[in-house]
Amino acid sequence: MNKDIVIIGAGLTGLAIAHYLIKVGFSVAVIEKENRTGGVINSHHEEGFLYESGPNTGVISWPEVAELFEELKPNCKLITANPKAKRRLIWKGKKWNAIPSGLFSAIATPLFTLNDKFRVLGEPWRKPGSNPMENLSDFVCRRLGKSFLDYVVDPFVSGVYAGKTDYLIPKYALPKLYNLEQKYGSFIKGSMAKAKEKKNNPRLQKATKEVFSAEGGLQRLTDALAQSVGETNIFTSCEGTNINQSENGYLTKTKYEGKEIEITSKYVVTTTGAFTLPELLPFINHETLKPITNLQYAKIVQVILGYNKWQGCNIKAFGGLVPSKEKRKILGVLFTSSFFEGRAPEGGALLSVFMGGTRMPEQYDFRDDEIIGILKTEIPEMMQLNSFNPDMLKIFRYRNAIAQYGADSKERFETIEKLEEKYQGLFLAGSMRNGIGMADRIKQAKTIVDKIMQK
Ligand SMILES: Cc1cc2nc3c(=O)[nH]c(=O)nc-3n(C[C@H](O)[C@H](O)[C@H](O)COP(=O)(O)OP(=O)(O)OC[C@H]3O[C@@H](n4cnc5c(N)ncnc54)[C@H](O)[C@@H]3O)c2cc1C
The missing domain is CATH 3.90.660.20 (Protoporphyrinogen oxidase, mitochondrial; domain 2)
Structure with missing residues (x-):
């Protein structure tokens, strides 16, 4: 078989890449090891409940999310969280306390110390940090104070990364927040400047911070993408997939429905976890892949x-x-x-x-x-x-x-870039770079397709 692009993995990233590519006329093959598409996205209707295993909600943090849902209409309908249930609660002592949403609740909240409440007022005048490898604990303590670290950022990081603030590096794990300080000197000044920029740019306004899902469950999103890609272009239950260099690009071998199949393509995009790369890409030395496969x-x-x-x-x-x-x-x-x-x-x-x-x-x-x-x-x-x-x-x-985007991220990102430069036509995608959420996956898919089109 000959295709323009082979994509490994039929989760949100792989399906979104395939969808965008097909739309602009490329031929694709999506190779998936499980017997279903969607990856970790999986919606279940059982016993009168509709629940998700894997992700429950995403945030419309990039315009690409809203645009993708527009494209997938009517097969998939975007829904957003009820604003009446937007309070975020934090456990302190023996009860839930709402994260303050305004000045008065910020003054009254028992979550922060009086000292830190006053300290926040000085945030716009605090000097930006100069250590790009500063961890999130130090970053937040320096700008906002320890009680903000303990009672907002630490639980927030558990909710998003299931991680720890002393491991994650803001430059890589929370680049938007990091850049507010680096570019505007402060979170408060930066947020105000960003809001202004947004006002003058209709595309940026599509990124809303709203929480999203799809009507009927998140799987409707990946099902709609799979439908757009087309059944004949998706190969599920594939075993022993590996990719090697060939004369005009790459040769992907896999066992599909009991038969060995071979696909030649100019481009290959992997969307699977960092740990899968040594088996998938045997032509790259394991030692070279170490900065990527070390990802926690x-x-x-x-x-x-x-x-x-x-x-x-x-x-x-x-x-x-x-x-x-x-x-x-x-x-x-x-x-x-x-x-x-x-x-x-x-x-x-x-x-x-x-x-x-x-x-x-x-x-x-x-x-x-x-x-x-x-x-x-x-x-x-x-x-x-x-x-x-x-x-x-x-x-x-x-x-x-x-x-977990820790201090090893710099080396990982640089290694990925070097490999993509050395092996033209190879792209390493998925959550090992460019963020961990569903919105990041959609944005990454669009960026990769733009790069392929430029080539
Ligand atoms: C429990 C959990 C909760 C989450 N909660 C949220 C949330 O609330 N909000 C949010 O925005 N994000 C959340 N995420 C992250 C979000 O789910 C992911 O960013 C996104 O769905 C990942 O999509 P993906 O396609 O990159 O990876 P995956 O969904 O993992 O897809 C990769 C695919 O590759 C396949 N594969 C693996 N190895 C091979 C191989 N050798 N050959 C062929 N195929 C292979 C896998 O079977 C899989 O289908 C959560 C993730 C998890 C696990």
């Missing part, structure tokens, strides 16, 4: 709890995050049925609990009864339930869930 991933245990009748605390909020300092055994809970309609029976609730992460990696290896044991002590107290007893309980484990 957070392990996540995700537990879905469905209640036909909710009798706990007020969950009209987005969810709650738990700071490390509080030493609880969960990272956080999303109140999914509060911000998306139709996720639980009327009067019921759907919660998505996150555990493990780099804070408690050992939980990944806990047996189901051990996980349930933890939830039996944590959930009733934290959610004000008389007893645990959910009507539906599902446990999912992800060994390589979220890439």
Whole structure:
């Protein structure tokens, strides 16, 4: 078989790349090892609940997200979280406290010390840092103070990265925040300047910070992409895939439906985890790949709890995050049925609990009864339930869930660039670079396709 481009992996990244390429007339083959498309995105309709294993929500942080949903109409409809349930809660002491949303709540909140509340007022005048490898803990303490680190950034990082603030490097893990300081001298001044820039640029206005999903579940997004790519261009249940250089580009070999198939192509894009590269790309020395394959991933245990009748605390909020300092055994809970309609029976609730992460990696290896044991002590107290007893309980484990952008990122990104320069037509995509969220994947897909078109 001969194709313009071979894409390895039919998750969001691979499918989005294939969709954009097909739209501009390239021929593609998407090679997937599982028997389904979508990668970690997986929506389930069961027992009156609609729940997600893998990601639950994304943020429309790039215009490309809104534009992709526009393109996929009517096969997939963008939905955004109910603004009435936008409160973000943080566990402190023995209860949930809302993250302040205005001046008065900021003054009154018990989350921050009085000293740090005053300190924030001086943020615009604080000198920008000069160490690009400063970790997130130091970065936040320097600009905002320790209580902001402990009660906003630490739990936020658990919610997004399932990671730790002393490991992540803002330059790589939170580049938008890092650049506010570097470019504008302060978070506050930078946010104001950004808001102004946005006002004058209609395309930038499509990036809204709103939380998104698709009507019927996130899988509708990857299903719509797969439909756009076309069944005949996607090869699922492929085994032993490997790529080698050939005269005019690359030769991909894989076992599909019991037969060995070979595809020649000018371009190859991998979208799989960093750890898959040595097997996929045998023509690259393992030592050369080390800065990429060394990438650490957070392990996540995700537990879905469905209640036909909710009798706990007020969950009209987005969810709650738990700071490390509080030493609880969960990272956080999303109140999914509060911000998306139709996720639980009327009067019921759907919660998505996150555990493990780099804070408690050992939980990944806990047996189901051990996980349930933890939830039996944590959930009733934290959610004000008389007893645990959910009507539906599902446990999912992800060994390589979220890439951790630590101090090794610089070398990793440079190695990827060098390899792409050396092996023309090869692109290494996925969450090993360019961010970890779904919005980042969509933006990355668009950028790669633009690069291929330029070539
Ligand atoms: C538990 C969890 C929760 C998350 N929560 C959020 C969230 O709330 N918001 C958010 O924005 N993002 C979240 N993310 C991240 C988000 O899911 C990802 O950014 C995105 O879905 C990844 O898409 P991908 O295509 O890059 O990777 P994947 O979805 O992992 O797809 C890669 C595909 O490659 C296939 N593959 C692997 N090896 C091979 C091989 N050798 N040959 C062929 N195929 C292969 C895999 O089977 C898979 O289908 C979460 C991720 C996880 C795991």
